[in-house]
Amino acid sequence: MQQFLDTTLGGLVLGAVYAAFALALCLIWRSTRIVNFAQAAMAMVTTYIALSLINADVPYWVAFVAALAAGFGLGALIERVIIRPVEGKAELNAVILTLGLFMVLHGLTAITFGVQHRGFPAPVSTNAIEVGDTSIGITPFGILSIVVVAVVMAGLVVLFRFTDLGLRMRASAFNGEVSRLLGVRVGRMLTLGWALAAAVGAVAGMLIAGGDLVNPSFMDPFVIYGFIAAVLGGLDSPLGSVIGGLILGLSLSYVTGYVGEHLAPLVALGILMVVLLVRPSGLFAAAAARRV
Amino acid sequence: MQKPGGGNDLQTSPLFAVEGVSVRFGGVRALEGVSLEVAPHEVLGVIGPNGAGKTTLFNVVCGFVSPAEGELRLRGERIRDLRPHQLAGHGIARTLQGLGLFERMTVLDNVMVGADRLARAGFLRGLLGLGHRDDARLAAKAREVLGELGIESYAARYPGSLPYPIRKKVALARALVAEPELLLLDEPASGLSAEEMTELGEIITGLTERTAVMLVEHHMDLVMSVCHRITVLDFGRVIAAGTPEEIRNDPAVLAAYLGESVDDPEVPTGSTTDGDVVSTGSTTRGEEA
Structure with a gap:
């Protein structure tokens, strides 16, 4: 029972991080029909920016906000400078561009910060919480991670469901030409979508790095896991992406806890294959909406 | 006529x-x-x-x-x-032959997008969450136009669930709401x-x-x-x-x-x-x- 509780709590923390990353992929997919393979590299860059600030004695939470702001700016810049010229053209062009961007960001980060592993601090303890004489399988930083992802989710729900700006973003994602006819500045909405996605990705990067070691490749596994989580829930569905992230996190945690850590990547790819074969639109997306 | x-x-x-x-x-x-x-x-x-x-x-x-x-x-x-x-x-507003409704948004949301011209809160205010009064005003305007066309009762429905003539009126309301x-x-x-x-x-x-x-x-x-x-x-x-x-x-x-x-x-x-x-x-x- 203790092991089940531990693996479940650990899976929820892991799932929250996957959910944040999947959400970032989902935001870009919904607005531009592009799978952003550079998402992990962008999050890695913003994490390094935060690390540089923390190493310069800037308080953790100031560095956290700076990473979000950097992610927001980086996302907007990439959309305007790199993605905009190929928007509306063959979808493969943009996908290849994001793959190229992944490599460029990798290389630039390695040149700037080096390839060695560096410790990344956490704002709260990363030791398991103890109840009496028993330690349970969750840390204060794990709880913080779940809370941060929940706050991000709530913020996005408020933005998209209850504000005029969110309404315009949704309209632009559903039908750009009709939105333009209605006076919506679709290009601006797409830029904002990329910026928000990159900021959410920056949050994921900070949560993954907290209390761990980082190097320019530390986010690479999340290209795969985040994509699986998004596809599992439905690339078109932000809620689906979050639930997909939680399902994936719990699944991998159970596999790691009861079978063996080495099997986790295999199970993740197995989940991806089953979803693509049985329900390619994902658990929560409308089947007709998917175009990949 | x-x-x-x-x-x-x-x-x-x-x-x-x-x-x-x-x-x-x-x-x-x-x-x-x-x-x-x-x-x-x-x-x-x-x-x-x-x-x-x-x-x-x-x-x-x-x-x-x-x-x-x-x-x-x-x-x-x-x-x-x-x-x-x-x-x-x-x-200048236009309706389309194919209607072009946002199928995954409610009727009210569809019409509110059309009211974008009337929005007073700019992009930055909206981004900072300072446009909620504007949101309420636009929603009221959208409901007013839906009422004029006799379809306010469909405000919370999704276009795909509505009969074609009602969908046509939704498209018209979306064009009219911008005055x-x-x-x-x-x-x-x-x-x-x-x-x-x-x-x-x-x-x-x-x-x-x-x-x-x-x-x-x-x-x-x-x-x-x-x-x-x-x-x-x-x-x-x-x-x-x-x-x-x-x-x-x-x-x-x-x-x-x-x-x-x-x-x-x-x-x-x-x-x-x-x-x-x-x-x-x-x-x-x-x-x-």
Whole structure:
């Protein structure tokens, strides 16, 4: 029972991080029909920016906000400078561009910060919480991670469901030409979508790095896991992406806890294959909406 | 259906003018020297056989197609180079043949997107979450227009769950909520029953109190009953222009319709070869910055 509780709590923390990353992929997919393979590299860059600030004695939470702001700016810049010229053209062009961007960001980060592993601090303890004489399988930083992802989710729900700006973003994602006819500045909405996605990705990067070691490749596994989580829930569905992230996190945690850590990547790819074969639109997306 | 305003109280200075507009798609001349004017509070019909260029003309007006030659003027101001998203701000709204409703947004949300022109909170205020008063005002405005068209009870529904005539009204409400001065209606009667078409005619007639209307339509009984004037296109050229009575008896128009009377309800009523929105590379006005 203790092991089940531990693996479940650990899976929820892991799932929250996957959910944040999947959400970032989902935001870009919904607005531009592009799978952003550079998402992990962008999050890695913003994490390094935060690390540089923390190493310069800037308080953790100031560095956290700076990473979000950097992610927001980086996302907007990439959309305007790199993605905009190929928007509306063959979808493969943009996908290849994001793959190229992944490599460029990798290389630039390695040149700037080096390839060695560096410790990344956490704002709260990363030791398991103890109840009496028993330690349970969750840390204060794990709880913080779940809370941060929940706050991000709530913020996005408020933005998209209850504000005029969110309404315009949704309209632009559903039908750009009709939105333009209605006076919506679709290009601006797409830029904002990329910026928000990159900021959410920056949050994921900070949560993954907290209390761990980082190097320019530390986010690479999340290209795969985040994509699986998004596809599992439905690339078109932000809620689906979050639930997909939680399902994936719990699944991998159970596999790691009861079978063996080495099997986790295999199970993740197995989940991806089953979803693509049985329900390619994902658990929560409308089947007709998917175009990949 | 009564003719709006009896045709006597129209202002003579045009609200909107198309001056010598030509459009070419490769070697094909889709429009050739087309000119027309719309007075304030006027209903101008634009008719013609399939492929005559009617929807292309609408696409030019909306900025989706740039003309090779010619000019567009709204209240005398040149608007040819405006981008599609800027036209709503200048008081031009359009409905589409295919409706173009956002199927995964509620009816109220669909109409609220159309009210974007009326938003006071700018991009930055919206981003910072400071536009909630504006959101409430736009929602109230959207509900008001839905109420005017008798469909407020559908506000929380999704368009895909509604009957086609109601979906048509949602599309009309979305165009009207921006309080346009010029409303472009692209085949609003397609798919409607005779009774629904009668109601549509009454709605269009009522619209002239607040806006001018350009109407592309194949149902000649509707066109003849609600339009003050009619411009007839054939092979991209204007072959006739005048009152419904003049058009009904114009030999060139009769010839274009293969000898059939233009007020024959059996005249083509189905789909056209024109698309909803044409975005063809070099002729499309650019995306906004």
